[in-house]
Structure formats: C-alpha cells, structure tokens
Amino acid sequence: MSELHRPFNRDKGMLVVISGFSGSGKGTLMKGLMDNYDYYSLSISATTRQPRPGEQEGREYFFVDKDRFIKMIQNDELLEYARYVDNYYGTPKSYVEQELAKGKDVILEIEMQGALKIKAKYPDSVLVFITPPTVEELIRRLRNRGTETEEVICKRLEKATMEAEGIEAYDYILVNDNLDKTVKHLNYLIQDQHMRVSNQIRFLEDIRGQLRANYAEMNK
C-alpha cells in the first residue's frame, strides 16, 4: 500500500470501472496501475471478435466463438455483456468474484454501455471516466492520429459525442495529462473509496459494540 493508505479495515475488494475517450490513454494507465500496486486485478473481457495481430489469448481478450458466448450468457457466466457492431463483448463473472473475495480491487476497462450495467448491479462500484487534459487536445487526438481516413475520424467523433452525453453516470472524471502522476492519482482516488462509510460497516459495528459495552459497564 502507498504510505498514505494504511490497510485500515479493508472490508473487501472493490469493483472499479474505467472508461474513457479514444486517445485518453486509459490502456497505458491500466498497465501503470498493475505494474505499481499489488492489490489490483485486471478483468479480461471475452469477445467474439477475431484477434488482431499481436493480441494474445487471455491477455487482451478471451477469444470465443459466438456459440460459446451465447452459452456464457445463458449460464449466467457474465457480469455484463454488450454488442458492438457485429461482435459481443462481456466480463466473465468467476474471475471477478474470485479476486474480490481475495480482497483485490478488480478493474474493468469497459465501454459505457457495460459500465452502466455494472453500476446498476453493484451500486458500490466506482466509475471513473478518463479524458485528455483539454477539450482542444481531445478533439486534436480524435481528428488526427496520423493515418486514419475521414470516415474513421467521423466515426470516432460520433462515438465520443455519444459518450460525452453519458458521463453523468460516472462518479469521477480524471484528466490524464501525465502518465506517472495520473497513475498515482487514480490509485489514491480508488483507495480512498475504501474509506467510504458504506465500505466500513464492519468497523462501525465494532465501534458500536464496544462503546455500548463500555457505557453499560460504567452504568452498572
């Protein structure tokens, strides 16, 4: 744990959803969290889309065919799933539950559609939306990554425009203007959620029990 965050009555692991605009650098942030702190676990999504060059089974995704994916839905093996274009994406439930039980904070890097489903099912989860440092920079990154066609840029702008409408569903907006600082900041932000009163029910019960016992003792 970082020195600011002593392991004070860490009741249980927490679900953390990270989403962000294209170009926000969220993938690199996730890697920074995993490399620097040992109390996070990164959930790997299942997808029916084809692996791209360089992608590894179980690292970027679990690649499954459509029949298998539909079985996973039917067997309630997914925490959430969504369909984009012609492909399914979903979060396998067993890994998440196993890691939460170990006390790990489980990071889901998923799209907005899935994020909303997680928040509805797990109100104590923390949803963080990552953005580039300024609106100008966001637009610049969406428009100009180098080689894309006008059509690709247009689709990306459309997606960002729709995403921007949904950000109210998130708890926090985090600006990524410097990787190292933002990794630290994201870590603080997440760890502080363990001090939410709703995550300290055990500590509260302990306080109450002992105060009542002491008070009764004095009034005997």
Place this chain on the structure above:
Amino acid sequence: MSELHRPFNRDKGMLVVISGFSGSGKGTLMKGLMDNYDYYSLSISATTRQPRPGEQEGREYFFVDKDRFIKMIQNDELLEYARYVDNYYGTPKSYVEQELAKGKDVILEIEMQGALKIKAKYPDSVLVFITPPTVEELIRRLRNRGTETEEVICKRLEKATMEAEGIEAYDYILVNDNLDKTVKHLNYLIQDQHMRVSNQIRFLEDIRGQLRANYAEMNK
C-alpha cells in the same frame, strides 16, 4: 495545489464538514489543513456560550448573546444551528457564501446534528468523520484523558455512543493515526471531490459543445 491535483476546471468551492469523536484530534487536523494549503477557509461558528480562558473572539467562536443569536435565526443569517445543553451554536452564512464564491473550499468543523442539516441543504457537500486509529484507542482516549471525573467520562461515552449511531450519514471515515499523513490524506480526499462528475458540469458542457460542432462540421 499539491502536485497531484492540478487546478482542472475547478468549478467552484466546496462545503466540507468535519466531525469526529472526542479525542480524534480533529482540531489539530484543521489547523494542519489551514497552515499547509491556501485554498481552504475555516468557518467560525457563532455561539451563545461563554468564552473559556484562552479563547479569542473570532478565532474559536464569535461570541454573541442569546438575543443576537435569535435575531440571526430570524434573519436567516445562519446556514445551520443547533442547541447543546443550554447554548446555541450556528454557522454564519455570509462568510461561507463569500468564500465559496472566491473558489475556496470551506471547512465546517461542526457536530453531527449540524452536519446532517448541511448535507440535506447542500447534497454536494462532503462529510468526513474522523476517528482514532482503533476502537481500543478510541475507548482509551474517551475513558482516560487524565483528570476527568467518572461523570465526565460517562457523558463522553454516552455522546460517542450516540454519535457512532449516526456515522452512516457521512461520506467518509478517516483514521487519524499520524497528524502529518492524515492532513495530507484529508487534503487529497477533499480535492478529489472536485473531480466528481457533479462538480464538472461546466467542463462537460464544454466538451459536448465542441464535439457536436466538430461532428456537424465534418458532416456538412
């Protein structure tokens, strides 16, 4: 600002309520916040109780008589007020509003009764409850500060027992086990609340406007 917290679209100042058990060291924490960061303002309560030796008008409290206090209530000059034993305590509204307008985060160090009223009136306020590091330490501090009579200890236990029942109304529990660390931690915790989506409405509107404009431009 601390290096982790860049002044990113700081829409406005925030109301921060700090309460805590007797012996939690919250007074010293407040002094630490004020001494180390220039973006906080500490609200001074008005009270009808007599000044104690060493207390200064306008430092610990504004000391007013009962007639004046009742006038303040009638003129809606108080953000909240409460009565303890035979004395009134209240938060003068004008100072708080003036400091919030300047962009300062205004700290109210008040009792639970007032904290609940603030949260009801200002749902975006942040309520932090400070505790000693362990329940054992809490009990030790309540029972044994040296010179108090059994009666005083008993009253203090009774008060803490009642307070413990109300902690769910707070947002965060913060453990004070080391003054310097806890001052830093409290600062992070408060500053992070500026990144709550509800405090970034202006930034969101800005993003949305520019995305829509760019998208429309491309589809002309």
